[in-house]
Amino acid sequence: MTEKTTNPTxxxxxxxxxxxxxxxxxxxxxxxxxxxxxxxxxxxxxxxIIGFVLIIIFILVAIFAPVIAPPVGNDxxxxxxxxxxxxxxxxGSPWNSNVPEIPFWYKPLTGNDKWxxxxxxxxxxxxxxxxxxxxxxxxxxxxxxxxIATVLIGVILGSVAAYYGGWIDNxxxxxxxxxxxxxxxxxxxxxxxxxxxxxxxxxLPPIIAMITFGWMGYARVIRSDILSIKERDFVLAxxxxxxxxxxxxxxxxxxxxxxxxxxxxxxxxxxxxxxxxALSFLGIGTEIGYADWGQVLSFARNWITSLDRYxxxxxxPGLTLTLFVMGWNLVGDVMRDVxxxxxxxxx
Amino acid sequence: xxxxxxxxxxxxxxFNTPEGIVHAVNGVSFTLDEGETLGIVGESxxxxxxxxxxxxxxxxxxxxxxxxxxxxxxxRDLLAISEDEIRKxxxxxxxxxxxxPMTSLNPxxxxxxxxxxxxxxxxxxxxxxxRNRSIELLGxxxxxxxxxxxxxxxxxxxxxxxxxxxxxxxxACMPDILIADEPTTALDVTIQAxxxxxxxxxxxxxxxxxxxxxxxLGVVASIANRVAVMYAGFIIEEAPVKKLxxxxxHPYTVGLLNSLPQIQxxxxxxxxxxxxxxxxxxxxxxxxxxxxxxxxxxxxCWSENPLLFPIGDSxxxxxxxxxxxxxxx
Numbered sequence: 001m002t003e004k005t006t007n008p009t010x011x012x013x014x015x016x017x018x019x020x021x022x023x024x025x026x027x028x029x030x031x032x033x034x035x036x037x038x039x040x041x042x043x044x045x046x047x048x049i050i051g052f053v054l055i056i057i058f059i060l061v062a063i064f065a066p067v068i069a070p071p072v073g074n075d076x077x078x079x080x081x082x083x084x085x086x087x088x089x090x091x092g093s094p095w096n097s098n099v100p101e102i103p104f105w106y107k108p109l110t111g112n113d114k115w116x117x118x119x120x121x122x123x124x125x126x127x128x129x130x131x132x133x134x135x136x137x138x139x140x141x142x143x144x145x146x147x148i149a150t151v152l153i154g155v156i157l158g159s160v161a162a163y164y165g166g167w168i169d170n171x172x173x174x175x176x177x178x179x180x181x182x183x184x185x186x187x188x189x190x191x192x193x194x195x196x197x198x199x200x201x202x203x204l205p206p207i208i209a210m211i212t213f214g215w216m217g218y219a220r221v222i223r224s225d226i227l228s229i230k231e232r233d234f235v236l237a238x239x240x241x242x243x244x245x246x247x248x249x250x251x252x253x254x255x256x257x258x259x260x261x262x263x264x265x266x267x268x269x270x271x272x273x274x275x276x277x278a279l280s281f282l283g284i285g286t287e288i289g290y291a292d293w294g295q296v297l298s299f300a301r302n303w304i305t306s307l308d309r310y311x312x313x314x315x316x317p318g319l320t321l322t323l324f325v326m327g328w329n330l331v332g333d334v335m336r337d338v339x340x341x342x343x344x345x346x347x
Numbered sequence: 348x349x350x351x352x353x354x355x356x357x358x359x360x361x362f363n364t365p366e367g368i369v370h371a372v373n374g375v376s377f378t379l380d381e382g383e384t385l386g387i388v389g390e391s392x393x394x395x396x397x398x399x400x401x402x403x404x405x406x407x408x409x410x411x412x413x414x415x416x417x418x419x420x421x422x423r424d425l426l427a428i429s430e431d432e433i434r435k436x437x438x439x440x441x442x443x444x445x446x447x448p449m450t451s452l453n454p455x456x457x458x459x460x461x462x463x464x465x466x467x468x469x470x471x472x473x474x475x476x477x478r479n480r481s482i483e484l485l486g487x488x489x490x491x492x493x494x495x496x497x498x499x500x501x502x503x504x505x506x507x508x509x510x511x512x513x514x515x516x517x518x519a520c521m522p523d524i525l526i527a528d529e530p531t532t533a534l535d536v537t538i539q540a541x542x543x544x545x546x547x548x549x550x551x552x553x554x555x556x557x558x559x560x561x562x563x564l565g566v567v568a569s570i571a572n573r574v575a576v577m578y579a580g581f582i583i584e585e586a587p588v589k590k591l592x593x594x595x596x597h598p599y600t601v602g603l604l605n606s607l608p609q610i611q612x613x614x615x616x617x618x619x620x621x622x623x624x625x626x627x628x629x630x631x632x633x634x635x636x637x638x639x640x641x642x643x644x645x646x647x648c649w650s651e652n653p654l655l656f657p658i659g660d661s662x663x664x665x666x667x668x669x670x671x672x673x674x675x676x
Contacts, residue, residue: 234450236405237443237516239405239437240403240438240445241437241442241465241519242434242437242468243438243464243465251453252456255456256454256455
């Protein structure tokens, strides 16, 4: 058979010409046509672009925190305090003790050569500006850790359930159903309260609690995607050419099924951060003074009755949290449309 | 006598559905000799594909279940050997190509990776050897500039080219038997002709046996030596291709052949069609499954299901009536 290697039947000159018909960039090559359509669809509406811009701003703030707000003391995550008095100070009030280094951008931008409390101070003279800037790091940390862990748990349980089927599927999915019925924020609150005496005050208790009660959605999504991919012709074709079971799952089924789950997961970061802020507003999590938006908000609890004077202790951290979650939600909205098969061709 | 490659006896496959058990294949027996091409024809849902998938144990289980029968490949019963052994038969000894080339390739894997997979798996080639062999294979099935196109993804290939890739994959390990499950149905007519021509050419070069599943009687006439006609999960007629077309002996086969449009017919006439619908397969029929649609039906057809019996030299039919005389055999 080797003598007649290039003897295609019929007239193949047409084929040869047809090849260069459509150029496909490396990006599309890597993603495949469906996923490529999803990714490009994301950048086509103003809403999603605003969302992406917001997210990118927050990423930059988190990365350049030491430049925006030079750390004071050994632990940059500790919000610097200017004294110990209870009453919050308004934005622009001078910084008396514990003054941080003045960064290069400060003078040209404000025309002031003395550092002030840009966004005011909260109860206990914690600087709100510092809390917000360094809190961006806490937000991404918790968001990413919780999302990665929940996706891993969800994908493993969901794919085992879908691939093996039968009683294994039933068992795993019934456990998932039970977890689904539990009210998320209450369970996370209770569980992290139980964990706090064991693990001490840190980011760990709320993170573990949110992971424990947050994986079910991914298990369901990946399970249903695998169930549909499992029936595709190429899986049968792979079986017909003798490919082993494990390899079919990892090379043929999962890569085709996992994309929607990954997309959902990225967008869940907003929700995770919001829940985390809710927990730390209630006093769960890190020790007092740790840079974390929920905690900065919680300083306002005692002053909530006189917000006519102390509006800034709620507005600045609240606005930050709102913009952060809004960024992810805007992208998420478009993502849902792009992923919806009924919307195909309209975006 | 030539070597017998595949000998299927009394194959029965059921599907458990919420509505009841579907009897998809009801005791099908056939053989395949070395170098022979067997065409299996029949309308949609008559059990053609399930029969061949059962032989390779590729029917999804559950809901499918192979209830009875043997499928002897050389000296091994494919229905009795272990899961690991059958996996080594698939692809290596029996290759299969599917109906829809657009969906039969993994969209997130390059053509090269998919082609080398069976080579590395069954023949133990190294990555590099497998790559060279893949280039050779793509050349054989008529894909130009094969070495450049290995790193392409399936969506960069046209339908006809994907079917060529599927054929290359099925042939990768030089199987004895190629099962072609309606490989031309999803392609347009010119590409169909090319693919049929390609398979005929490859059969001559490689000397493999082919089982060609189709509902296209024209394609079967051009490629098969022997044809088995299926209806409602039974083989109802089996004959060498020329005999079948010259003297069809089962009323269903007659109907099928009559319903083909004829190019030389001058007068305008409605195209013939067989009345009625094929039966649902929820019950094992105790009558001939074709009886409700059969113009030759007699009393006996309603009480007894005829089994395949020989009526001439290598011509078998499952019918109580000799349609030439209109009387019971």
